[in-house]
Amino acid sequence: MRMAINAQLKDKLKDLRVLVVEDEFLAAKSLETSLRKMGCEVVGPASTVDEALAFIKSRTIDAAILDINLSPGTSEPVARALRYRNCPFVFITGYSNISVLPDDLRGCLILTKPTDPVSLAAAVGQLAEHART
Amino acid sequence: MRDPGNSGHPDQSGHGQRGSIEALQEHVDALEHQSKTTKRAHQEAMRRERQLRTHNAVLAQLSMNALREGCDEHVARREIVTAAADALNVSRVGIWLFGDDGQTLRAVELFDRQGGFARCQTVIRADRYPRYFEALRENRTLPAHDVHRDSRTKELLHDYLEPCGITSMLDAPVRIGGKLVGVICHEHIGPQREWTLDEQTFAGSMGDFVSLSLQMGKRNEMEAAIKRQREYLRQIIDISPNLVFVLDEETRFVLANKALCDLVSVPHQELIGNSAMNLIKDQEQARRLRKMDEAILRQSQLSIDCEESFTDRDGKQRWFHLIKRPITSVDGSGKQVLGVASDVTERKLYQEHLASMVRELDHRVKNNLFAVMIMAEHTAMGSNDIDEYLHAFNGRMRSMAIGHEILAKTNWQGAMLVEVINSLIRPYVGENLRHVTLDGPDVMLPARVAPAMCMMIHELITNAMQHGALSLEEGRVDVLWKVEDQTLHMNWIEHGTQDVAQFPQRGFGMELIERTAAHQLRGDAQLSFEPPGLRCELNIPLKLPADRHE
Incomplete structure (x- = not known):
């Protein structure tokens, strides 16, 4: 798949360590494939909050992509752990209604499924900028 | 003091004495007469006083x-006629009332001091006895000392008085609101009788008493009718499942139907007189409702139509459609608040349910399209040419469609495992299932699990069709399952493949099985490629702690 990613963005994404938290296999697979194509290193994917928290503790992470709804539960505790560590993240959700987020997490970056590779690259690029400043 | 009669000469005294004796005698007689008259007058006065006392008593x-209060009209009339007969010392007393036409009198009560209460079929028509009726209309009483001579009663002689042997009669008209409605007849049998003024006054009072008893009867009847009407309306408001109530200016209940009493589980008699605000726990809501009621009472608002939610006795939230209007109190003294509330909780829940269904549908459609995209991408990566791609891609789409179809049938409650396997395998082997053995109990896969299982089983089937047991004439697949501790243990065991070299590279399909089982379904999948064929052991929890309902 050819993607319209400019050189500057490509450079930002190079070797970026991105934690993927997604419990649906197809979605996780898709994110992994896209991220690898962008030159990122995929951490995970984690399919539960516990798995994700374990990755956060044991690995170096530059950015994260979190599916809001994990079955069961949500990735909100992961988001809070990342924020505590100043690690940038983006939520990803199949719901177009974002009111599912609690107040303290409103205003976070959100991508809706299905995510096109360009939007994903742009969002991760934004995270990368945040990560390296 | 000197007696003037004894003055004069002695010779004159013989003659004069006789004369004075006579005069004296006359004088004594006069005195005696006067004394007798006085005595009679006194006796008469005494008698009259006794009679008046009796009448008053x-x-x-x-x-x-x-x-x-509450005395039956009939009983009251009987008391009147017996008391009148005794007090006036007459043979018979009757009460006659006009019928609905206002023209014919009928006896409703007839008391004979000899024979007690009697019935009388006689009908007195006003047009036949004009003078009698004219007299009734114009006088307070009709004293007829001699019914044979009295011009007012003569008309009645033949038809009524003579057959009854009545000689003197003292009638008193009965009026209501100034209108003649009947007559009370005091009838004397025997030697003619002079009716005294006192007796006439008493008879007039009897007419008044009959009038009062009639009015009382009417009032009793009206009260009974009001009571019946009240009970009638009470039944109507009590059968309603809607809450019906009336609040006074202090928001106290003056009316509450059964549905309301049941809802708040307070007996009716306790509810009435108590403030409706006592039933509302939420102070903010109480203030709001109170404001509404005040607006209604001031009539600054003629109707309120709103929805309010209350917590019922079981702690459940219930929604009500509330209508309030001013209503004039029963005694007409002021305005009150009439309220009707219908429970719309079911509708509310249904609306919420519908909204969440729409959200969920939106989510699922997007998820499915997303899955299609990813499937297309990964199927393409594993395919050598376009035919192979189309075949594999269509198969995967079909497996998703089958999963959807089975779940749709149960309204997304779940899918039977055996139905899932059969539906997936039939397109490949047709009705000829001799290569496949299915064995296990009935298992309902939850909606969360079923679509993923469909895709996994589909991958196992296509792998077996292409590389495994189902590609061989003598190949066989055993699918065995059981459920323990709410976990599905399913074994897919292929037989007939001896050539290990035929086993495929671990491709997208195998990855799908392993990762879906582990990540998405929180179980695991063990795959082994050894003779006599592929073995896949799936352990899938059917119920997760705090399972999210999708």
Whole structure:
């Protein structure tokens, strides 16, 4: 798949360590494939909050992509752990209604499924900028 | 003091004495007469006083008995006629009332001091006895000392008085609101009788008593009718599942139907007189409702139509459609608040359910399209040419469609495992299932699990069709399952493949099985590629702690 990613963005994404938290296999697979194509290193994917928290503790992470709804539960505790560590993240959700987020997490970056590779690259690029400043 | 009669000469005294004796005698006679007259007058006065006392006692007695609260009209009339017969010392007393036409009198009560109460079929028509009726209309009483001579009663002689042997009669008209409605007849049998003024006055009072007893009867009847009407309306408001109530200016209940009493589980008698605000726990809501009621009472608002939610006795939230309007109190003294509330909780829940269904549908459609995209991408990566790609891609789409179809049938409650396997395998092997053995109990896969299982089983089937047991004439697949501790243990065991070299590279399909089982379904999948064929052991929890309902 050819993607319209400019050189500057490509450079930002190079070797970026991105934690993927997604419990649906197809979605996780898709994110992994896209991220690898962008030159990122995929951490995970984690399919539960516990798995994700374990990755956060044991690995170096530059950015994260979190599916809001994990079955069961949500990735909100992961988001809070990342924020505590100043690690940038983006939520990803199949719901177009974002009111599912609690107040303290409103205003976070959100991508809706299905995510096109360009939007994903742009969002991760934004995270990368945040990560390296 | 000197007697003037004894003055004069002695010779004159013989003659003069006789004369004075006579005069004296006359004087004594006159005195005696005067004394007798005085005595008679005194006796008469005494008799009259006794009679008046009797009359007064009877009137007092009647006013206490016949006109007492709730006394039956019929009983009251009987008390009047017996008391009148005794007090006036007459043979018979009758009460006659006009019928609905206002033209014919009928006896409703007839008391004979000899024979007691009697019935009388006689009908007195006003047009036949014009003078009698004219007299009734114009006088307070009709004293006929001699019914044969009296011009007012003569008309009645032949038809009524003579057959009954009546000689003197004292009738008193009965009026209501100034209109003649009947007559009370005091009838004397025997030597003619002069009716005294006192007796006439008493008879007039009897007419008044009959009038009062009639009015009382009417009032009793109206009260009974009001009571019946009240009960009638009470039944109507009590059968309603809607809450019906009326609040006074202090928001106290003056009316509450059964549905309301049941909802708040407070007995009716306790509810009435108590403030509706006592039932509302939420202070903010209480203030809001109170404001509404005040607006209604001031009539600054003629109707309120709103929805309010209350917590019922079981702690459940219930929604009500509330309508309030001003209503004039029963005694007409002021305005009150009439309220009707219908429970719309079911509708509310249904609306919420519908909204969440729409959200969920939106989510699922997007998820499915997303899955299609990813499937297309990964199927393409594993395919050598376009035919192979189309075949594999269509198969995967079909497996998703089958999963959807089975779940749709149960309204997304779940899918039977055996139905899932059969539906997936049939397109490949047709009705000829001799290569496949299915064995296990009935298992309902939850909606969360079923679509993923469909895709996994589909991958196992296509792998077996292409590379495994189902690609061989003698190949066989055993699918065995059981459920323990709410976990599905399913074994897919292929037989007939001896050539290990035929086993495929671990491709997208195998990855899908392993990662879906582990990540998405929180179980695991063990795959082994050894003779006599592929073995896949799936352990899938059917119920997760705090399972999210999708």
